[in-house]
Amino acid sequence: MIHARNFAGRVAHAELTALVDARKETVEESCRELGVKAGYQDYRQALADPRVHAVVVVVPTVLHKDIVIAAARAGKHVLCEKPMAMNPAECDEMIAACDKAGVKLQIGFMRRFDASFMAARGRIDAGEIGDVVLVKSLTHGPSVPQEWMYDIAASNGPLAEVNSHDIDTLRWFGGSEIVEVYAIGGNFRCPQARERYPDFYDSVAMVCRFADGRQGFIDGAAAVGYGYDARTEIVGTKGVMFVGRIEQDGVVACSTGAGIVRPFVPSWRNLFTEAYLGEDQAFVDCIRGGGEPKVRGWDGRMAVAVVNAGNRSIVERRPVTVETGEKSARERGAR
Numbered sequence: 001m002i003h004a005r006n007f008a009g010r011v012a013h014a015e016l017t018a019l020v021d022a023r024k025e026t027v028e029e030s031c032r033e034l035g036v037k038a039g040y041q042d043y044r045q046a047l048a049d050p051r052v053h054a055v056v057v058v059v060p061t062v063l064h065k066d067i068v069i070a071a072a073r074a075g076k077h078v079l080c081e082k083p084m085a086m087n088p089a090e091c092d093e094m095i096a097a098c099d100k101a102g103v104k105l106q107i108g109f110m111r112r113f114d115a116s117f118m119a120a121r122g123r124i125d126a127g128e129i130g131d132v133v134l135v136k137s138l139t140h141g142p143s144v145p146q147e148w149m150y151d152i153a154a155s156n157g158p159l160a161e162v163n164s165h166d167i168d169t170l171r172w173f174g175g176s177e178i179v180e181v182y183a184i185g186g187n188f189r190c191p192q193a194r195e196r197y198p199d200f201y202d203s204v205a206m207v208c209r210f211a212d213g214r215q216g217f218i219d220g221a222a223a224v225g226y227g228y229d230a231r232t233e234i235v236g237t238k239g240v241m242f243v244g245r246i247e248q249d250g251v252v253a254c255s256t257g258a259g260i261v262r263p264f265v266p267s268w269r270n271l272f273t274e275a276y277l278g279e280d281q282a283f284v285d286c287i288r289g290g291g292e293p294k295v296r297g298w299d300g301r302m303a304v305a306v307v308n309a310g311n312r313s314i315v316e317r318r319p320v321t322v323e324t325g326e327k328s329a330r331e332r333g334a335r
């Protein structure tokens with residue numbers, strides 16, 4: 001609905017034509033809220049609608065592959081939410097289908113459209129902190145995971161759902177591919193999942209080695225309660241840069257008893273509102289302008305490869321090599 005609300009009025013040169021959800025009530029409520037006439041329960045109906053030129057895929061991750069491939073075959077451009085899919089093989093199939101159909105494939109790493117992250121990247125490119133040595137990124141989510149996430153084999157767990165963004169941030173600021181990871185995980189806050197899902201972790205620490213020797217570190221946590229926390233630190237040969245904020249706004253309250261109170265960012269919805277809009281606008285702009293998306297299938301694929309390696313590392317308690325792949329001819333051509 002974040003994307004839908006953007007496309008319903010805030011994205012230039014786009015018209016929200018149809019909404020799809022398997023749940024009838026969700027379709028009806030969403031269509032009513034946004035004044036959309038075409039609401040479908042089966043995505044194939046939307047793909048058959050000639051007024052639809054592009055789709056945003058925001059269903060649970062296990063469903064991404066089939067829907068993206070079907071959309072490509074129907075000639076629709078695709079913005080697919082992260083994590084792109086469950087494993088690199090699925091991602092390769094999705095990339096191949098979009099390449100074959102000649103449609104755009106953009107992946108939902110919206111931090112690349114966040115003003116602070118973009119400014120940091122620009123200043124690093126300008127040499128302000130010298131060469132990048134280490135990228136540290138953390139994401140802590142406030143809410144208790146939904147039941148489906150407890151089964152790591154079926155969901156890929158918090159590394160996928162929470163930390164995909166950090167993996168992309170490492171690759172983006174590191175400017176190189178992550179080739180090896182060592183991760184440890186543990187369940188510290190979700191006792192209700194311990195017996196049934198012994199592999200579930202709500203906290204993860206992952207060390208990453210880049211192909212060119214640079215270093216990375218990811219700290220992930222679910223069910224932290226206190227708020228949504230997304231921060232990155234980039235250490236260079238001549239300095240350091242910090243990105244991200246934990247205050248919801250500039251309000252500071254001082255009172256007897258409570259002391260100094262500054263509200264924490266409650267959700268990713270609040271922190272990245274403008275980044276989602278920038279992402280949606282960029283998707284439409286690249287369709288209209290004929291360029292390639294800023295975040296591509298390859299970026300999604302490599303993040304998924306790192307997720308899989310991290311989950312294996314947790315189980316096998318050893319460093320794991322990340323599955324490399326080969327960029328498609330199209331991805332090699334226009335970078």
Ligand SMILES: NC(=O)c1ccc[n+]([C@@H]2O[C@H](COP(=O)([O-])OP(=O)(O)OC[C@H]3O[C@@H](n4cnc5c(N)ncnc54)[C@H](O)[C@@H]3O)[C@@H](O)[C@H]2O)c1
Pocket residue numbers: 020021022023026041042043058059060061063081082083108109110161268
């Ligand atoms: N970029 C981000 O910051 C961000 C934030 C949240 C979620 N996500 C990603 O978005 C995706 C969805 O996550 P969510 O939290 O919104 O999930 P969700 O379970 O809350 O919602 C998914 C929706 O898909 C519908 N659905 C399920 N199967 C369907 C089908 N076959 N056809 C049509 N609709 C179907 C459900 O009814 C539900 O309304 C995930 O891949 C998640 O990782 C990304």
